[in-house]
Amino acid sequence: MNHDLREQPVLLGLRDFSVSYGPVEAVHRIDIEVRQGEIVTVIGPNGAGKTTLLCAAMGLLPSRGEITFDGVPIKRCTVEKMVAKSVALVPEKRELFGEMSVRDNLLLGGFSLWRKGQRDQSQRMREVFAIFPRLEERATQLASTLSGGERQMLAIGRALMARPRLLMLDEPSLGLAPRIVREVLQVVASLRDHGVSVLLVEQNARAALKVADRAYVLESGNVALSGAARDLLHDQRIIDTYLGAAGAHA
Incomplete structure (x- = not known):
């Protein structure tokens, strides 16, 4: 360290x-x-x-x-x-919503902040897309159609939508x-x-x-x-x- x-x-x-x-x-x-x-x-x-x-x-x-x-x-x-x-946890099983698009999975990740009145989810989504450009390319795809690596990126991206420390x-x-x-x-x-x-x-x-x-x-x-x-x-x-x-x- x-x-x-x-x-x-x-x-x-x-x-x-x-x-x-x-x-x-x-x-x-x-x-x-x-x-x-x-x-x-x-x-x-x-x-x-x-x-x-x-x-x-x-x-x-x-x-x-x-x-x-x-x-x-x-x-x-x-x-x-x-x-x-x-604090956010990305579990081993990833627990994505397969029948929802990449974008909607990300929006759900930010729901806790949205409920607190923070309406900057599009800004947060841009930040996640900057970290994972491939998720932006796949934004409209169903999560169930992603490869294993993309699903892991989506699981991490969804957690990041809540701006965890x-x-x-x-x-x-x-x-x-x-x-x-x-x-x-x-x-x-x-x-x-x-x-x-x-x-x-x-x-x-x-x-x-x-x-x-x-x-x-x-x-x-x-x-x-x-x-x-x-x-x-x-x-x-x-x-x-x-x-x-x-x-x-x-």
Whole structure:
């Protein structure tokens, strides 16, 4: 992480954070933070608790421990509270409206601001089209007719319509060809320039570490390693576990 980011205030802080499914604890007393203007990735094997962590941080699952946003503790975290604080989640399944056009999907993404009286959705749509020119080309197409990469771009673009300060992404590379993964993650990296912080959950460790500032390695619900992403990219334990022959092949 570059030195400037270390001096930025913490946007999202999770302290002593645990998430359980009934009696089973999926995430165990972890500490994670995302600073303003930072891209933080959480990598780890399948079933490590990565998606659970995101869902709980978004208020979709009950959690224990402390969540702060902009230094203010959030009591009984709910989706509504997180959306009101300008946090957006792009879930793994993308959850687009297939029978609606690209443009209408984007408009729905901005609905929370429209309801607050902000009628600048055409300006926000221009900003999204500037980030994803291909969505502009496909504006009138039904979302169901898009390629996998375009659907992922639309899912991110729809989240950006709400002008989030923090964007949480769950497995954006899932099911995409390597070239498209690079393209999507390059866009994610560029969001920093638009003042958006990113918490990225990824199974493609190599791709995630290349775009992130900092990384946490989650194993069996615990943070096994954390540090600057570029250091972890060259960490022998990470190379052996995630970036070895299988990692390179994937």
